[in-house]
Structures are given as structure tokens and as C-alpha cells.
Amino acid sequence: MKPLTIDYCGELYTVDGPGEFGIGRESDLSIDDNPYLHRRFLTVTSDFGMWWLSNVGTLLTATVSDSTGTVQAWLAPGAKLPIVFQTMHVMFSAGATTYDFTISSEDDYFNTAITVNESGGSTTVLPVTLTTSQRQLIVALSEGVLTQTVPGRGTIPTSAEAAARLGWSMTTFNRKLDNVCDKLDKLGVAGLRGGKGKLATNRRARLVEYAVTTHLVGLDDLPLLEQGSERPDSQPPDSQRPDGEAAGT
Structure with a gap:
């Protein structure tokens, strides 16, 4: 597998080893000294020939999306998902502070081009209707x-x-x-x-x-x-x- 690059606040971290790469208050990627943040909240590991993002915390959740925002998942405590996009955005909140970082990969298992409804040869995106x-x-x-x-x-x-x-x-x-x-x-x-x-x-x-x-x-x-x-x-x-x-x- 090719290495991953994690970008947080302009600092780049390379993930290429067989062990866990931790993300949290006191981890390989130390996000912040926010007491509401788990010491180890998320981990990146390799398994079955793929990279995986896991929520190893007990209270916090993370929102994960591709670069276009058309694919979005809610990563609850105990959940894990494969890193299948070339660019994956991760956002989560601890107390009143919201954090986000980006995971980049040279592998692209899924094409997330926006195609929702096609008519007359054109593509139409159907957004959430808000007042x-x-x-x-x-x-x-x-x-x-x-x-x-x-x-x-x-x-x-x-x-x-x-x-x-x-x-x-x-x-x-x-x-x-x-x-x-x-x-x-x-x-x-x-x-x-x-x-x-x-x-x-x-x-x-x-x-x-x-x-x-x-x-x-x-x-x-x-x-x-x-x-x-x-x-x-x-x-x-x-x-x-x-x-x-x-x-x-």
C-alpha cells in the first residue's frame, strides 16, 4: 500500500508503518490540549490491503466526507471505515471547538464525480431544499x-x-x-x-x-x-x- 498524508493546520504527517497512527489529545497527531477531546480518538491502520480510519473513543463522533461533499459518513464510537478516496475530509467537535483535517492517498478506489440525475444530456444536482x-x-x-x-x-x-x-x-x-x-x-x-x-x-x-x-x-x-x-x-x-x-x- 502507498503511504497516506495527513494535513492538519498546515502540518503534514506521513502514515506508512504497519502499526496504528493515533489522532487525539495525546497521540501521534496531537490535535489540541482540549480536555473534551479523547487522548486517542481516531486511529489509522492497515488491514486487508487497505487503510482504515477507526473511532476508538467512547463519546465523540466524526463526520467524514470526500472532496466533493457528495459522500458523507458519520463515524460513531467503535466504528471504522476504509479510506477509499484520494482526498478525505474529517471533521469533529470537542466541547465548543470544531476541528478538521485532510487525509490524502495516491489510491482512488471510488470515483465521486457528481452524478445525481441526468436529463437531456445534462447533469442536475438535487440539493437539500432550505428556506x-x-x-x-x-x-x-x-x-x-x-x-x-x-x-x-x-x-x-x-x-x-x-x-x-x-x-x-x-x-x-x-x-x-x-x-x-x-x-x-x-x-x-x-x-x-x-x-x-x-x-x-x-x-x-x-x-x-x-x-x-x-x-x-x-x-x-x-x-x-x-x-x-x-x-x-x-x-x-x-x-x-x-x-x-x-x-x-
Whole structure:
């Protein structure tokens, strides 16, 4: 097998040995001294002629995607997956901080060219349909990651901070957050539905990880934040809502 290269904050690490390469608070790749981060969170190992990324932690999860954002997976504790793309992005949150790094390989087992629906010789990508206010909410939560001053390390605001950034009340913000998470959950995005033992902080972090790694939001969406205090509950007419969403949700 050919060696892997891991890029974190501009520092390059080569993985070519038969043993485990650890990633965490105190590992071969020491991410940060964040107390919320496992000492050993992720490992890269070789097996069955392939490289594998494993979550050896007990609490944290990681979001993994290819370079286009069209293939995305949620790596829960105890899970492992093969590294099959030439470029793999890994993002995870520990406390209020979100980290990301890139794994590069010379091997490319799968072609992830974007092909979703073809008609008349053209290719059409079918994105997640979001209202303006839903997109504003996601951008407000993702702003610190999208504009991070230190590559590979961003922050996620509290609900109160994000609501204030948009000029919304907490009631409006929480209703919008519930609606966005329900919509994505119905589309099969794991880790967003609240429940016993699942804190709101984890849900916000998971939403940011998914939105950024799949390119659901980007830097071009930042101007939406300046519209937050104008009409926080603005929605398109019912006839224009393909998902049948009710007004004010």
C-alpha cells in the first residue's frame, strides 16, 4: 500500500508503518490540549490491503466526507471505515471547538464525480431544499468554522449567541433549529434528532459538521447573516414549498 498524508493546520504527517497512527489529545497527531477531546480518538491502520480510519473513543463522533461533499459518513464510537478516496475530509467537535483535517492517498478506489440525475444530456444536482431562515440559522452556527482564523480549528456559538447574531428571539431560534434538524433527519442524516442523553450542543455541532462537509453552506452564504434582524420568520409562499412545510416553522 502507498503511504497516506495527513494535513492538519498546515502540518503534514506521513502514515506508512504497519502499526496504528493515533489522532487525539495525546497521540501521534496531537490535535489540541482540549480536555473534551479523547487522548486517542481516531486511529489509522492497515488491514486487508487497505487503510482504515477507526473511532476508538467512547463519546465523540466524526463526520467524514470526500472532496466533493457528495459522500458523507458519520463515524460513531467503535466504528471504522476504509479510506477509499484520494482526498478525505474529517471533521469533529470537542466541547465548543470544531476541528478538521485532510487525509490524502495516491489510491482512488471510488470515483465521486457528481452524478445525481441526468436529463437531456445534462447533469442536475438535487440539493437539500432550505428556506431563507433555515439557511440563515445554519450559517450563523457555522460562521466560526467557515471563517476560522486558525486552519483546522473553529468554534460553534451557543444558541443564545447565534440567536443574537441573527436578531432572533430564543423561541424563534429553537423552533427553527428543531425544524432544520427534523428535515435533515428525515433525509437520513444521523445524529440530529434530540432524545434522552443527547444535548443541544451535540446537535448543533453535528449540524455544522454536516453542513460544512457536504458544502450545504459556504462563505458565499455569509451575507445572509445581515438579513437576520429584518424578517426572521420570512418564508416562501406555500405554493413554492416543495416539502409542504407550514408557515412559521
